[in-house]
Amino acid sequence: MTKIHAHLGGSRRRRAKLNRPLAIAFVVAMLASACSSDSGATEATDDQPSTAAAETTTSASTPDDESSEDDTPGLPAGFAPCGDGAECAVFEVPIDYGTPDGPSTEIHVTLHEARGERIGAIFLNPGGPGGSVEDMVKGISNFGPSPLSDRFDIVGVDPRGTGKSTPVPCNDNWMDDVERGISVEDGLVDDIDAFLEDFDEMAATCEERYGVDYLASLTTENAARDIETVRIALGGEPLNYLGYSYGTAIGSVYATLFPNSIRSMVLDGAVPNAPASNTVELRGENLEQALLQLDRSCELWEACPVGDNGLLDSIETVRDQLRAGESLEPLSLLTFERAVGLMVAVRPAMQDVAQGVANALDGDGGLLHDIGSSQLTPIEDGGYAEVTRVGAAIICADGWELESATADEILDQAETTAAAFPNLGPGWETPCDRWPVTGEGIMPAAYSGDTPLLVVGTTDDAITPYEWSEQLADELGPNATLLSWNGSDHTVAFTGASRCIDDAVLAYLTELIVPDPGTTCVLRGLMGIGHNEVAPIIIDRITPGSPAEAADLRLGDIIISEDGTVLETVDDFVIGAAGDVVELEIERDGETMTVQVLRGTPVWELWRTDEAG
16 A cells, blocks of 8 residues: 655644543453444554655645635545545654654554535544544444435544554463453452563563654654644645544544644543543442443343343353353353443443343353454454553553553552442553653643534443543533533444434534533433334334333334324434323324323333432
8 A cells, every 4th residue: 555645743742641431450341442342453563663754655745724625635646445435545654743854653544435515524533542443434434324424524543553553562462361360359469460560561562562762652642643644635624523432532632732723523422631530430430330220220121131140140150150261152251341341331232241141151152252252353463452452552652640550559449449349340540650651641621713612421421421521521611512411321423322412413513503502412212113214104013011012002003193293204203202202193904093102211221210229
């Protein structure tokens, strides 16, 4: 693939800090990349970063930021098809933007061109840190909301050190780490000592393979500057950006550095740039509470596959079997913990995970293995990107106080969290004093531009607490608006969890319509019916035990209107809140009648119906 030489000058900064949804090493909720289930395949390499200028076909200079939005720039030479309708290229950028003619490194860019009347390009980041963007670009382009893929080029830049941007997989004994497990009963001193020994080995390997200068460059600030480099190389149109979880840190740093280069920016599942106290304890409390809520939902759900034994007790039984070496092929401890972690981050996964746990109790680990494997990114050496601790390299390069600690602090963190969160297990931050480089902290978010920014926060997000979205919106200033969803998944825009959120975010991205301050989208209520895709809307499925069954709706009923509004297609259905009553006018056997349906709470949110639980 032809390399594109795209240097962007700028003052050297050694400050930065990081924001990552899950740098905590909790045993039960191993969610290191939970915010990015769209991560792409990762290529491992032991090569040193490039230190010589590569042969180039395009040189991207720095144009005026006031480029015309009406002009549609063509792709620079060097992009080539890379599957699913996307084009990919490798950009060569400075390791240090303060010395643009010095040593360089390579970043990987994926782009899917707009299918319709184009507005511009929207850059994505799935979070991590460490998530690759290529598969996310292809997924949004081919399966995301059509207004997004029709109106925007979808662009992804793998942050340096991740994905295909000169990645840094340095943890060669990754499976030993995972299979070792943590034994709270025997005390945590030996476990922490083993972790630190491995961390030291990983740090030495990273320094030998990649060098201090490259490791020091793996900052959130440089990730933001690399996006600016690509924006300029693609024609210099104002930036549109959608970042999830740690991707909100990249976005807020970009907004601080380049406030006049933005057309629109959505930051979903925010992490604050400012230091936060007791981060391990705060996240631990949220994750522990999420597990208890899921356990209560299973108890309240009559059809829960492990309802008799309890979800958490059943999970612990399977975990004990795996640690004891019992065969639950093809399930491993790694894929098991990833499946449990997904359930905590994405609540609808609870149903499949509960069934997988029930199967595992019967000796079949296949379903849990499939669920857990879907959250892992294979790399060429046969391992997985998520357990090579790429995130540690970014955390320490940033010196991010939210996720870094000293080696002397983590034993106390582990013991405190193990005692406080028995269902979750011990957690600790990254001991950056043992890493070859440690930054001075991520730059504070201080947006000075006039373009409105949109922060999206979920009230019961266990991974990035809602107060972090409130905090980031405040940090960004008066031109940042907070849009809230009262659900419990980790991030929400375009996940299918809330059409209210999706509609608001699309209106902002396409029409620059900003939601009113204080806007909150409610939890979607379910009726439990399936129907065809065109008018007339005929019920072809009724979920047993659902509100539709309770209202005596029947297969073959034709739905004419909802709350007095005639339905032309299924898209006309209102996505109402749980607990709302909806009045449906239906036709059955040639007769017209009215049926009232009480929208039900999704199974994974049943705990909301029982406040005492």
